[in-house]
Amino acid sequence: MRTIVLCFFLTSQVCSGHKFPPWFKFGAATSSYQIEGAWNVSDKTQHIWDTYCHSSGNKCSNVNADEGANSYYQWRDDIQAAADLGLDYYRFSISWTRILPTGFPNKISDDGVRYYNDLINGLLEKGIEPVVTIYHWELPQSLQDLGGWTNELIRTWFADYARVLFSLFADRVKIWLTINEPLIMCAAAYSEHTAMAPGVRDPNYGAFLCAKNTIMAHAHAWRIYDELYKPKYHGKVSLASQIFWMEGINDEVQQLTELAFKLNVMYIYPIFSKRGGWPVEIEEIFVELSKKEGYSSSRLPPFTDEEREFVKGTYDYFGLNYYTSRLVRPTFDGEKTYWPFRGSPDLGAALVPDASWRVSDNVPWLYEYPKGLRHIMEWIKKEFGDIEIIITEVGYGDSGKEPDHKRIRYHKEHLEQVHLAIQEGIRVTGYIAWSLIDTFEWEAGYTVKFGLYKVDYNDPSKKRKLRASGLYYADVIKSRDFDIKHKYISDEL
Numbered sequence: 001m002r003t004i005v006l007c008f009f010l011t012s013q014v015c016s017g018h019k020f021p022p023w024f025k026f027g028a029a030t031s032s033y034q035i036e037g038a039w040n041v042s043d044k045t046q047h048i049w050d051t052y053c054h055s056s057g058n059k060c061s062n063v064n065a066d067e068g069a070n071s072y073y074q075w076r077d078d079i080q081a082a083a084d085l086g087l088d089y090y091r092f093s094i095s096w097t098r099i100l101p102t103g104f105p106n107k108i109s110d111d112g113v114r115y116y117n118d119l120i121n122g123l124l125e126k127g128i129e130p131v132v133t134i135y136h137w138e139l140p141q142s143l144q145d146l147g148g149w150t151n152e153l154i155r156t157w158f159a160d161y162a163r164v165l166f167s168l169f170a171d172r173v174k175i176w177l178t179i180n181e182p183l184i185m186c187a188a189a190y191s192e193h194t195a196m197a198p199g200v201r202d203p204n205y206g207a208f209l210c211a212k213n214t215i216m217a218h219a220h221a222w223r224i225y226d227e228l229y230k231p232k233y234h235g236k237v238s239l240a241s242q243i244f245w246m247e248g249i250n251d252e253v254q255q256l257t258e259l260a261f262k263l264n265v266m267y268i269y270p271i272f273s274k275r276g277g278w279p280v281e282i283e284e285i286f287v288e289l290s291k292k293e294g295y296s297s298s299r300l301p302p303f304t305d306e307e308r309e310f311v312k313g314t315y316d317y318f319g320l321n322y323y324t325s326r327l328v329r330p331t332f333d334g335e336k337t338y339w340p341f342r343g344s345p346d347l348g349a350a351l352v353p354d355a356s357w358r359v360s361d362n363v364p365w366l367y368e369y370p371k372g373l374r375h376i377m378e379w380i381k382k383e384f385g386d387i388e389i390i391i392t393e394v395g396y397g398d399s400g401k402e403p404d405h406k407r408i409r410y411h412k413e414h415l416e417q418v419h420l421a422i423q424e425g426i427r428v429t430g431y432i433a434w435s436l437i438d439t440f441e442w443e444a445g446y447t448v449k450f451g452l453y454k455v456d457y458n459d460p461s462k463k464r465k466l467r468a469s470g471l472y473y474a475d476v477i478k479s480r481d482f483d484i485k486h487k488y489i490s491d492e493l
Ligand SMILES: *[C@@H]1O[C@H](CO)[C@@H](O)[C@H](O)[C@H]1NC(C)=O
Pocket: 040, 066, 067
């Protein structure tokens, strides 16, 4: 009913049936380490994932992305795959050590520059707009050896790297993401029970140094673009924030739910909130907790006034990565939870899926709750204002059973929520599916498939093969309608 009333006031174009407006963009994404391979070619040096997966005792010790989908050599296949879907956007990332072998701008690799120029130019020739992630988790090992994301100097190292990329590619790349998922990157890298590079187990302290430095580094890069490149090229820069939507298990836990959610999204506040800095409630909890634990200052490093001003407002749109949601319930007596970091304060909140949500056959955390995507966008608008939102990742991972009806259902139901959000007047302008082709899924290796295209890793030619979900997505893009009747959409779903 509400939809009909709202449609009355909006353009008929937006509201006719299930059609997406003409300005809405569809895309798909990958990242460098997850597909490129060619880990030791030319003057590229090792990054933390090379090191991590080549060392023993890690989840990826017996499997790595040395070769992967071989996109360093087969980038033309990726462009063709994107073109065959009819994509408006292809989101990919640049490998720091492929461009800057020392980690620093004292040496720029000709081969690295050539590779990304070929990719960018090839996409543009097909009418596909590149959406470029500057950092998708592959820190040069040389910088990790100097402390990596826990060393404040990384703010300058990252800014220098970003400046090089802007100088090389900003004439053709108009949409940038500085950093992919700071929350996961810092939590997973420093937590003691996850399995991500660099594998430094320092959840109490390191994770939060990483948190602040990541945000400062982002702000530096944004300001460089804003000052030197935006006046000329009119592009936009943001970062990709991964958000779990959260709802209370009942009305009595509203306050607890809001607090748990705020802890989960605390990264976003320094950049997007009017006040800047960490959310006040979260900052206070950390101050108290750190005192109790015997630290001399808060484990969550505060922003100085100057830093707060420096970071505040360093965005041109909101990059949202969404996969799943959780319900919040109070913990039982004696039950301990740590979220989102192992070293996070125990709020007394447990995160659980709703019993009605479907779970992927092969990704234990991936419960389907499409409405969560819309609720996050509503929350962004309410909390930070009428910001343009680009969904920079959304996707469904499974064991690779064909045809992939469930991935079709997942995208269909999430597209429906995006369509509803547009009707509600939310400024969401793009939907970028994760992933274009199958990728090396970090600690899950090659066992989890997200691709609209299957990659046959056993075949030396690493052929990209369109999945049913890719066929569905291509039809959505062509018709601009998510509710198409497709022969691959099974009634049993
Ligand atoms: C690169 O690594 C591969 C293993 O992934 C190895 O077989 C090859 O010899 C290495 N090449 C060089 C130049 O080190």
